[in-house]
Amino acid sequence: MNIALVIDDPARLDFVIYELLKDTRELDNLFGMHAYQGDYKGSLVKVFFIGSNKDSVALRTEDLFLFEDLDLIVNVGYCYCWHDSKRVHDGDHVLVTAVKCDNDYRSLLNLNDFQNKKSLELDKRLEKRILDLSKKYVENLMPVSCYSVSNVFGAPPLPSGKITSPCFDKKAFALYEIALRHNRDMICLYAVRDPGFLDVQHYLLEKRQSDLDCLIRLALEFIFRCSC
Numbered sequence: 001m002n003i004a005l006v007i008d009d010p011a012r013l014d015f016v017i018y019e020l021l022k023d024t025r026e027l028d029n030l031f032g033m034h035a036y037q038g039d040y041k042g043s044l045v046k047v048f049f050i051g052s053n054k055d056s057v058a059l060r061t062e063d064l065f066l067f068e069d070l071d072l073i074v075n076v077g078y079c080y081c082w083h084d085s086k087r088v089h090d091g092d093h094v095l096v097t098a099v100k101c102d103n104d105y106r107s108l109l110n111l112n113d114f115q116n117k118k119s120l121e122l123d124k125r126l127e128k129r130i131l132d133l134s135k136k137y138v139e140n141l142m143p144v145s146c147y148s149v150s151n152v153f154g155a156p157p158l159p160s161g162k163i164t165s166p167c168f169d170k171k172a173f174a175l176y177e178i179a180l181r182h183n184r185d186m187i188c189l190y191a192v193r194d195p196g197f198l199d200v201q202h203y204l205l206e207k208r209q210s211d212l213d214c215l216i217r218l219a220l221e222f223i224f225r226c227s228c
Helices: 010-020 054-067 103-108 111-116 120-137 170-181 198-207 211-227
Strands: 003-007 022-026 034-040 043-049 072-078 185-191
Touching (some): 003 010, 010 043, 054 072, 054 170
Parallel strands (some): 003 043, 003 072, 072 185
Antiparallel strands (some): 022 034, 034 043
């Protein structure tokens, strides 16, 4: 299975290619992206570093779909949420999200209706689908799983310790739109800072890793499971 790990945080690229992967080698520069290939538990993983700008991430991801023979792309990054009326920039907590654009998911999603949030019935069905998928794909990897909150549709803050209705952040929506257009699978794993998830706090303290380090490790575990 040909799988790519896409990272948009330069501070964590070295962590992946030097600490997590073995026998890492640099690939030819591809579409302006730094590309690497390494071994993770016997699985071959390609790593692409792309800019953190929303448009850049979407554009480069589409390049990968078009020119790389990949079965799956896993995107790893940050997604911020609002808490107590102020944005949380630094924290020790992580919320893991995973959504797969499979056939069932595509059958639920009408891009125009969902983007404009016209259909409450669609919202409810999509929320259940996303949460079910999230729980399935991060099972046994992290103690908490749900979809991240963003302010794209004026979503309320994430209540401490509770799962709320899913809303796409702009970067994730752009990526899913591309995946749908190319009939490919896309997994997005985001670190969302929220002080309410104590189970996750304990996980991070135990692992002694920052939130994004844990998230990248989780993404590689996910890749490993997919390729077995």
